[in-house]
Amino acid sequence: MNGSENPDCPYELTNNEVVWSGRWMQTRRVQFKPKTGGQQGVWESAHRNTTPSTAPAAGVSVIARVRKEGKVFVVLIKQYRIPCRKMVLELPAGLIDEGETAVQAGTRELLEETGYTYGKVVMETKICYLDPGLTDDSQCLVVVDVDVDAPENQNPVQQLESDESIEVVLVEQSKLMDYISDLDQSVIIVEGTLLAYAMGLRLATL
Amino acid sequence: MNGSENPDCPYELTNNEVVWSGRWMQTRRVQFKPKTGGQQGVWESAHRNTTPSTAPAAGVSVIARVRKEGKVFVVLIKQYRIPCRKMVLELPAGLIDEGETAVQAGTRELLEETGYTYGKVVMETKICYLDPGLTDDSQCLVVVDVDVDAPENQNPVQQLESDESIEVVLVEQSKLMDYISDLDQSVIIVEGTLLAYAMGLRLATL
Numbered sequence: 001m002n003g004s005e006n007p008d009c010p011y012e013l014t015n016n017e018v019v020w021s022g023r024w025m026q027t028r029r030v031q032f033k034p035k036t037g038g039q040q041g042v043w044e045s046a047h048r049n050t051t052p053s054t055a056p057a058a059g060v061s062v063i064a065r066v067r068k069e070g071k072v073f074v075v076l077i078k079q080y081r082i083p084c085r086k087m088v089l090e091l092p093a094g095l096i097d098e099g100e101t102a103v104q105a106g107t108r109e110l111l112e113e114t115g116y117t118y119g120k121v122v123m124e125t126k127i128c129y130l131d132p133g134l135t136d137d138s139q140c141l142v143v144v145d146v147d148v149d150a151p152e153n154q155n156p157v158q159q160l161e162s163d164e165s166i167e168v169v170l171v172e173q174s175k176l177m178d179y180i181s182d183l184d185q186s187v188i189i190v191e192g193t194l195l196a197y198a199m200g201l202r203l204a205t206l
Numbered sequence: 207m208n209g210s211e212n213p214d215c216p217y218e219l220t221n222n223e224v225v226w227s228g229r230w231m232q233t234r235r236v237q238f239k240p241k242t243g244g245q246q247g248v249w250e251s252a253h254r255n256t257t258p259s260t261a262p263a264a265g266v267s268v269i270a271r272v273r274k275e276g277k278v279f280v281v282l283i284k285q286y287r288i289p290c291r292k293m294v295l296e297l298p299a300g301l302i303d304e305g306e307t308a309v310q311a312g313t314r315e316l317l318e319e320t321g322y323t324y325g326k327v328v329m330e331t332k333i334c335y336l337d338p339g340l341t342d343d344s345q346c347l348v349v350v351d352v353d354v355d356a357p358e359n360q361n362p363v364q365q366l367e368s369d370e371s372i373e374v375v376l377v378e379q380s381k382l383m384d385y386i387s388d389l390d391q392s393v394i395i396v397e398g399t400l401l402a403y404a405m406g407l408r409l410a411t412l
Contacts (some may be wrong), residue, residue, distance in 0.1 A: 029228060
């Protein structure tokens with residue numbers, strides 16, 4: 001596919017090629033030239049290999065809210081990320097498996113990564129692109145409420161794979177941006193979806 | 207760098223290699239094995255080539271707010287994204303150049319992509335990772351207010367490169383999530399930072 005078939009595409013796309021192909025991802029390169037004229041350039045990009053054709057997006061991130069003593073908390077995770085060589089503060093998240101919906105994948109990942117069982121699905125979004133200048137990697141957002149008084153959430157136990165190591169933290173939603181701003185960046189960096197969510201919470205009233 | 211030097215890293219990282227290197231990005235692969243035992247795996251990742259060592263992050267996204275008739279609008283752009291082969295609705299954004307701060311890069315990109323001159327910097331964040339399972343690509347968020355009554359904003363004119371084609375839209379902030387939900391996905395997809403920001407705005411009061 002050269003992509004010129006999309007009528008909204010302002011470029012002539014030629015010489016589209018897979019320049020590297022691995023177990024999990026591909027690297028591609030294409031030449032582009034504005035249809036209105038102008039210089040030719042080259043665009044290089046990264047693409048996941050493993051997304052099932054049935055999946056609404058490659059992955060899902062979960063905003064899981066817990067109400068305790070009149071306050072709303074968000075369930076977050078800390079996990080070492082190999083591409084970044086850093087600990088990263090993130091929303092619970094993961095790839096969508098064959099046949100799963102975004103809600104099924106999100107609530108499965110929530111249980112696996114944090115031990116929490118969701119009580120209610122509040123909202124789900126359609127697909128978004130995480131970093132569209134570099135990759136078509138994508139996710140949906142799923143919002144759930146977790147009832148911490150429910151029997152299954154009395155002693156949440158993670159169900160991690162043998163190669164996973166994840167710490168769970170609950171952060172009060174109204175203090176989320178302060179919590180992120182106070183992170184020691186030599187130790188841990190926040191992930192973009194979570195930061196943008198925190199910014200929305202903050203700016204809703206500013 | 208194998209990355210095992212980070213004391214928080216729960217893995218032994220070996221055979222780190224650059225498997226493809228282009229003009230704008232590199233693809234890397236590393237073998238990882240949990241220090242606590244468990245199976246060895248391979249992690250493949252994408253990395254930008256061109257980020258200046260001085261830059262606080264690879265890129266910056268700008269939340270630019272416009273107040274008109276008692277309402278707050280957010281300045282958004284629509285742009286064709288080659289990696290996604292789609293039109294994408296995004297915050298104004300771009301890569302940080304040599305010697306620039308996040309605010310300098312963000313306000314420059316805002317002017318180039320939308321024609322708007324900022325009036326006041328409201329907030330800026332530290333670095334975040336956009337898609338940490340796949341890449342260390344990163345950005346800062348910068349929030350500015352735009353005074354549309356200022357002389358320089360009477361006739362905002364984009365300053366695009368010859369290979370850029372960008373449409374500017376102003377969306378009322380309180381209706382941002384509805385605007386995104388109503389997008390025709392066969393035509394345009396939202397970018398992740400913008401979607402998460404809209405979700406924060408929505409859930410601040412839910």
